[in-house]
Amino acid sequence: MTRTRRLNCIIPPHLLEKLLRSDDSEVHQAALGTLLTTAGLRGERSVRASFAGAAAPANGRRTIFDCQNGRSLPLAVLARSEDGPPSADDSVNRAFDGLGTTHDFYREVFGRDSIDDRGMRLDGHVHFSANYNNAFWDGREMVFGDGDGKVFTDFTQSPDVIGxxxxxxxxxxxAGLAYHNQSGALNESISDVFGSLAKQWSLKQSAEEADWLIGPEVFTPGVEADALRSLKAPGQAYDNALFGKDPQPDHMSKFVNLPDTDRGDNGGVHINSGIPNKAFYLTAVGIGGFAWEAAGLIWYESLKASSVETQFQNFADTTYQKAEELFGAGGNEQLAVLGAWQEVGIQISGVPAGVSRARSRASNRAGGAGRQDGLAELTKQIGMLTSQVTALAKDVAALKGKK
Structure with missing residues (x-):
């Protein structure tokens, strides 16, 4: 069965629709042009997708093409290759370096051989269309717009957008997570998580030092906004007259139900991704150190163990299981995962709620020996609760046998 692929854009439709209402005619026209161009690309998508994966392995070789403000990717001119010298065009060099950083991150941290784990070549296209306020992955290549210069800047300037x-x-x-509703929001969240981790890895930042922002460089200086999204504080990336308030929720109680249409952001995939984003952030800071080493590994292995229609609950349960497989039952890593999902309103299946509450109390203790004592106490509580559940199951089985 062939899955329908969708254009994965960094700028969600609700932001572009806000710009359509702008009194500035240039801002309005740029937003309209971006939406119309993107809609046209979606029509070409099914044709282009049929060739995806046809190229032979190429050891992750990078090639950057210049669209020269045109909309035809096949007509773009070669601007820089893996063996060629740096370009005089900063956009070309930033795209080339960004692709390389992301490739090296996946190879060195997870042992992954390029995007498809088979050495897939990495192609990038810069200067796409005129005043194009977006960047996207179309299943074969990365495409960057220059922005309109008033609201958005050149999208090659943001390394986490490339990641x-x-x-x-x-x-x-x-996993091939379907790009709609919860599975689509999880798809977007995975991209935010690993886009941030690739940047953190390149800068050698700890979880505490990282900014946890996606796209802080995409806005022009005149726009009051921290970034497109914040994993640390979903719903607080921006709040201004141009865009309104960041609509991302940070808890299941605030989940936003939207139509599964292009205008409805395919069921709010760029919005509800705030919930799993927050869970990852909490896991990373709960574990401490470099986020890609433990939290990132747990999420990566959970992604590989997921499937097309995986929902938030499924993924949360998988991260809990993977934390145990990778780092041991009742360890700090598994407890961090448990507490993080509970804080965003998702209870791990089969784990009594009291364990999550105990984990939260332990995490608030002082560091050092006090923290270790809290973890030891919590591990003991998990063992006791597990024994109680096992005994209860045996009692139920015995009662059934007497019938």
Missing amino acids: HELTHGVTEHT
Whole structure:
């Protein structure tokens, strides 16, 4: 069965629709042009997708093409290749370096051989269309717009945007998370998580040092906004007259139900991704150190173990199981996962709620020996609760046998 692939854009439709209402005619026209161009690309998608994966393995070789503000990718001119010298065009060099950073991150941290784990070549296209306010992954290549210069800048300037978009390719070649509703929001969240991790890895930042922002460089200086999204504080990336307030929720009680249409953001995939984003952030800071080493590994292995229609609950349960497989039952890593999902309103299946509450109390203790004592106490409580559940199951079985 062939899955329908969708264009994965970094800028969600609700932001572009806000710009359509702008009194500035240039801002309005740029937003309208971006929406119309993107809609046209979706029509070409089914044709282009049929050739995806046809190329032979190429050891992750990078090639950057210049669209020269045109909309035809096949007509773009070669601007820089793996063996060629740096370009005089900063956009070309930033795209080339960003693709390389993301490729090296996946190879060195997870042992992954490019996007498809088979050495897939990495193609990038810069200067796409005129005043194009977006960047996207189309299943074969990464495409960058220059922005309109008033609201958005050149999208090659944001390394986490590049990591985000290429991670859509990783997801496509692993779980293949369907791009709608919860599975689509999880798809977007995975891209935010690994886009941020690739940047953190390149800067050698700990979980505490990282900014946890996606796209802080995409806005012009005149726009009051921290970034497109914040994993640390979903719903607080921006709040201004141009865009309104960041609509991302950070808890299941605030889940936003939207139509599964292009205008409805395919069921709110860029909005509800705030919930699993927050869970990852809490897991990473709960474990501490470099986020890609433990939290990132748990999420990566959970992605590979997921499937097309995986929901938030399924993924949360998988991360809990993977934390145990990778780092041991009742360890700090598994407890961090447990507490993080509970804080965003998702209870791990089969784990009594009291264990999550106990984990939260332990995490609030002082560091060092006090923290270790809290974890030891919590591990003991998990063992006791597990024994109680086992005994109860035996009692139920015995009662059934007497009938």
